Amino acid sequence: MALGTDYSGQDCSLARALELVGERWTPLILRDAFVGVRRYRDFLAHLDIPRAVLAARLQALVDAGVMTKVRYQDAPPRDEYVLTAKGRELWPALHLLSQWGERHLSELGPRRVYTHLPCGSRLEAGRCPSCGTVRPEDVEVRLGPGAVTSRTDAVSVALREPRRLLEPLRTS
Amino acid sequence: MALGTDYSGQDCSLARALELVGERWTPLILRDAFVGVRRYRDFLAHLDIPRAVLAARLQALVDAGVMTKVRYQDAPPRDEYVLTAKGRELWPALHLLSQWGERHLSELGPRRVYTHLPCGSRLEAGRCPSCGTVRPEDVEVRLGPGAVTSRTDAVSVALREPRRLLEPLRTS
DNA sequence: CTCCTGAGTTCGTTGACTGAACCTTTGGGC
DNA sequence: GCCCAAAGGTTCAGTCAACGAACTCAGGAG
Structure with a gap:
């Protein structure tokens, strides 16, 4: 159960895309995002994914511009992960x-x-x-x-x- | 650099599909198959993939009915890996x-x-x-x-x- | 002050990927 | 027959990512 992703040396847009969205769990996180899941807690409950992996994947998706963190409440501060236009594509x-x-x-x-x-x-x-x-x-x-x-x-x-x-x- | 695949517990056709074609290297093997690569040696040369992983992936794709092994020469016996209709889809x-x-x-x-x-x-x-x-x-x-x-x-x-x-x- | 929740981080264990070496079958050159 | 090379694997030790349980931290609620 391990899926790293790094296809350096492949001059191929498919390889580039897979480095972003081909990692283990990432496609299922995106699927959940498309059906409306937005919160860390909900991804966690629905996917049975290790907490550390979920945090790392969400951060990677945000860094790549596929999702954004949106504050939906200030006290206490809480954020949702929402697909960007790039992600919706x-x-x-x-x-x-x-x-x-x-x-x-x-x-x-x-x-x-x-x-x-x-x-x-x-x-x-x-x-x-x-x-x-x-x-x-x-x-x-x-x-x-x-x-x-x-x-x-x-x-x-x-x-x-x-x-x-x-x-x-x-x-x- | 590790990507195992097993999403049991997810009642989802995307998860099922990923268990087959979402493993590390598998999408790139399929990409190569679509552009005409058919031989073990050629996959190996083009992908820089460990031999053991390539053998395991090809076997899994054959077991899943996505590719078939086709004999193209008898002396010495040599097989090619060719996409099936299911794979071409x-x-x-x-x-x-x-x-x-x-x-x-x-x-x-x-x-x-x-x-x-x-x-x-x-x-x-x-x-x-x-x-x-x-x-x-x-x-x-x-x-x-x-x-x-x-x-x-x-x-x-x-x-x-x-x-x-x-x-x-x-x-x- | 204490408890609780959401959202992470830490860490020891497990297991998959990596890369190098080795093996087997067959054919060709001599 | 003998030796070498090529294709297509298999084996194995080391590494690195994923797993899962425990821990941390911030901010209310009572």
């Missing part, structure tokens, strides 16, 4: 990889169903078959027939309700 | 991540330019803006202005020529 890539997994690794049917709300189409290949490219804000996620609802942490429970991408999750 | 996801890297991490302009040969359009978002979804076989890759040609191994040199995706690379 990762959604098609993450979604396509996820769809590949749905097709080939999900025997009971899709675990999540993505709908483009303005037109009602199901998303394919990270975009709407009728409208072209799609903004994550316009996408609705809900559980599909292949979903397994075994987790009982507050974040997993809250995420069972249909919701829009990027809509902040509230668990408290 | 990973192209849009890999391409999108690569394009994100081109946009955000490649200061000198794109390192690689992808063209849909039947219509001549440059690919965007893993598909052709005019034709819709694209088969990798119909895509041409050539170096762009951001490319750095510092590697001197035979595979890197051969890959400097424009070529179609999936067209077998010959270096000997």
Whole structure:
């Protein structure tokens, strides 16, 4: 269970991208960010990730300009981690990889169903078959027939309700 | 520099997909497979990857049905690793991540330019803006202005020529 | 003052990646 | 037959990242 990332010597934008978002846990942190998770506590509860690794990954994402820390309360001071525009552009890539997994690794049917709300189409290949490219804000996620609802942490429970991408999750 | 992969407990097709293709080196092995690399020796030369890791990754990809071993010569017996249909379906996801890297991490302009040969359009978002979804076989890759040609191994040199995706690379 | 929560940091242990050396099969040159 | 080289691995000791439990720290609440 170790995944370092450093592909120096590869003159390749894929390698550069993987050094940022290819590390262990990072794609799942981003997935959670897209479905609305913003707080350290919620990432921790939903991912079962070591605290030190989570702190390091969030810091790396902030340093890379993929997320920003936003203060949402002053007493006591609390920050949320929110995707930047650069980070939000990762959604098609993450979604396509996820769809590949749905097709080939999900025997009971899709675990999540993505709908483009303005037109009602199901998303394919990270975009709407009728409208072209799609903004994550316009996408609705809900559980599909292949979903397994075994987790009982507050974040997993809250995420069972249909919701829009990027809509902040509230668990408290 | 360690990236293990096992996201048990995550009911998520992205996590399942990452367990297969998210391990360290695996995305770059797949990238090489898409540009025509097929032999152990060529992967080794082009990636600077430890032999044991390369052998383990190729075996895992074969076990998962993403690649197959194909005998191309009997005396002495030699096999090539070739993408299956399941593996070829990973192209849009890999391409999108690569394009994100081109946009955000490649200061000198794109390192690689992808063209849909039947219509001549440059690919965007893993598909052709005019034709819709694209088969990798119909895509041409050539170096762009951001490319750095510092590697001197035979595979890197051969890959400097424009070529179609999936067209077998010959270096000997 | 004491307890509690959120958000980390510290640290010993485990396990994956690294790189060099070694092994096996086969063919070619002599 | 004998020796060497190449392809495709396997083995192994050392290193470094991930793991997980414990600890720290700041700021309320009572």
